[in-house]
Amino acid sequence: MSTHNDISPFAFHKIRDYVYRTAGIVIGNDKTALVTGRLWRRLELYGHKTYEAYFAYVSSPEGAQERSTMLDLLTTNETYFFREPAHFEFLRDQIIPQQRNKPMRVWCAASSTGEEPHSIAMVLSDVMGKTDWDILATDISGKVLEHARTGVYRAERIDHIPANYLKNYCRRGIGEYEGMLAVVPSLRSRIRFEQHNLMHTRKNDEQFDVIFLRNVLIYFDQPTKQKVIENLLQCLRPGGWLILGHCESITGLNLKLTTIRPSIYRKPADAVQVLQKLAV
Structure with a gap:
């Protein structure tokens, strides 16, 4: 049998x-x-x-x-808040200051159940306040996106959230939601969750300042990695940042990216941008 x-x-x-x-x-x-x-x-x-x-x-x-x-x-993989914290520190200390108060558009390209885009949102809200920033969070799985949109998680998943973020952006559940945690609506409203297959290009001409694609490439072979990152780079503005997982690299791929540090890459700025910066 x-x-x-x-x-x-x-x-x-x-x-x-x-x-x-x-x-x-x-x-x-x-x-x-x-x-x-x-x-x-x-x-x-x-x-x-x-x-x-x-x-x-x-x-x-x-x-x-x-x-x-x-x-x-x-295709659903485990995730948690503030996984690989060095990336969130880099976002806070390096990327946001270089924006010089310009709008910030971030794409979290494999958002799973939403812990990563909510972590990004906490950093952006903490540093940028209510200024012009927003996040697109996509995943191939409609089921995990349904969970992500609720912003409700088991309380044991919060271990890595900094104490001040926990206080400012999360609420503990009571009654039937005992043992749960909810991300506050004002933060959730800045994130747009959308189903998207990374094998396909985006239909519109959105341009992002930062793209997070973490802990996904490890599941792809080299030709698929090349195709997926090329698709993403069409949506990354010149001078924008691509952040991969710590155990991932683009070694062996033919991509126009500058390595800033392991797992953090930058798309070269175009000539117009360089001239504008020199003129300032």
């Missing part, structure tokens, strides 16, 4: 190929336990005995909604 851990090589490759084609994410050959661990309850829910039968269902027109759910389950 098969168990929920039994997945044939055929079904495993079908599922991983779909995830790669759709999201660009590489699921390694050693990740069968991850796939079965995240999907076996879906087989039980629909009464499928095998992963082949489940994949046949999600590949059918009737399985469109489940196809989206499967992608959500296989």
Whole structure:
């Protein structure tokens, strides 16, 4: 009798190929336990005995909604507030001062359940107050974006939030929300959450001063990394900043970026900007 851990090589490759084609994410050959661990309850829910039968269902027109759910389950990654704090310090101490009171547009390009864009918003609000700043937060998963929009988290997820930010930007839940924490509405209102696949270019001509793309490239192969970052750079203004995760790099990629420090890069300023700065 098969168990929920039994997945044939055929079904495993079908599922991983779909995830790669759709999201660009590489699921390694050693990740069968991850796939079965995240999907076996879906087989039980629909009464499928095998992963082949489940994949046949999600590949059918009737399985469109489940196809989206499967992608959500296989592409959602753990995150928490103020992960890799050096990046938030760099934003506060280096990037914001260089804006010289100009509007600040930030794109958090893999926002997951929202801890990262809310962390960015706390820094921007603390330093820039109510001046002109806003954040676009995107993810491929509609499910995590629903969570992110609520701004409500389990209280144990707040360990890394600085005490003054916790006091100014968060409220502890009471009653049925005991043990929960909510980001204040005035902060949430500055973040626009939107579903977006990094394999695709943005439809409009938005330009951002800073793009955070952290702890995502580790799931991509080199050609996908190249394509994803090229897509992002179309939306990064000349002189803008790209911030990757600490364990990620752009080594071996053909990109016009200047390394400021490991995991922090800058798009070269164009000639017009340089001349304007010299004239000041």
